[in-house]
Amino acid sequence: MRKIAAEVGVQAGALYNYTPDKQSLLFGLMQNHMQDLLALHEENARNDDPMAQLEAFTRFHIRFNLERADAVFISYMELRNLTPANFAAIEELRGRYEDRLEAILHQGIAAGVFEVPDPKIATLAVIAMLTGIGTWYRPQGRLTLQQVEAIYWDMVRKSVAR
Amino acid sequence: MRKIAAEVGVQAGALYNYTPDKQSLLFGLMQNHMQDLLALHEENARNDDPMAQLEAFTRFHIRFNLERADAVFISYMELRNLTPANFAAIEELRGRYEDRLEAILHQGIAAGVFEVPDPKIATLAVIAMLTGIGTWYRPQGRLTLQQVEAIYWDMVRKSVAR
DNA sequence: GTCTATATTCTGATAGAC
DNA sequence: GTCTATCAGAATATAGAC
Secondary structure (H helix, E strand, O other): OHHHHHHHOOOHHHHHHOOOOHHHHHHHHHHHHHHHHHHHHHHHOOOOOHHHHHHHHHHHHHHHHHHOHHHHHHHHHOHHHOOHHHHHHHHHHHHHHHHHHHHHHHHHHHOOOEOOOOHHHHHHHHHHHHHHHHHOOOOOOOOOHHHHHHHHHHHHHHHOEO | OHHHHHHHOOOHHHHHHOOOOHHHHHHHHHHHHHHHHHHHHHHHOOOOOHHHHHHHHHHHHHHHHHHOHHHHHHHHHOHHHOOHHHHHHHHHHHHHHHHHHHHHHHHHHHOOOEOOOOHHHHHHHHHHHHHHHHHOOOOOOOOOHHHHHHHHHHHHHHHOEO
């Protein structure tokens, strides 16, 4: 709290005009983050064929996670510091996001363009692979965002291909 | 330190007969973990064709990470609490492990059995995908370890396929 | 080698003046 | 709404008895 206050330019006590306690502040950050993720993904989603939907999901997830690397980092590292009730609420939002990718995979299987033995697991595998970019990507690094997107889309596409 | 002492069954002060400070204790745990990873992987590795090597790596990484879920969790979550020098030492070990997968990919590309636009990135992508299993896998869950290995090997194989 | 006791620092949170 | 001052508890680490 003292570090946050210093960053904002006030004393620690002043923060309590804006949040009842530290837990609420953390939960609010994480809830906003997940709600932004769901809302922005909804805007971004198209009702194309499954392959186009999967590509859109992949590129959206990469961009969203890299543009908000700090929030993603906190949302992952501070999960264990949420109360059980708050943890459950965040997990519910995370589950909703995962369900959207899983739905795309089911559509692709039904259409005969994907071959996925376990869509739930494939969903988690793809998201883990893409989210992992945040641990090494740097804007001034060797690869542009466009190149990163292209490389990962190639791997995602092939990993669920027939 | 108090929690560790309680778990062991001594008072907090007694721990300082075994470690000079908390940082050294954490670093020792993480260093041992990474050295075990490298040593066990070396035992496990075969000098087969690239496809067999990649399958062995995939299955080894899954098993190692699930059998030591606690150590993996700590090694990831506590990275930010290492001093810069200790952090660099752990990253060096991690890099050596990644290099082994990258070498397999390079062999497969040279042999014409893999098609990977960027072997370094593919290495990170595969490891992130596999390590992510630790966030959801439970021994009493829906899938056996054998089934998990099969599903992920299918995805890894396809993601780097020609 | 472990204990009790304690020094020191840090933390989240509150009280009351302005 | 922010400040100063402070409380209460927790943390790492040390000292000295046994």
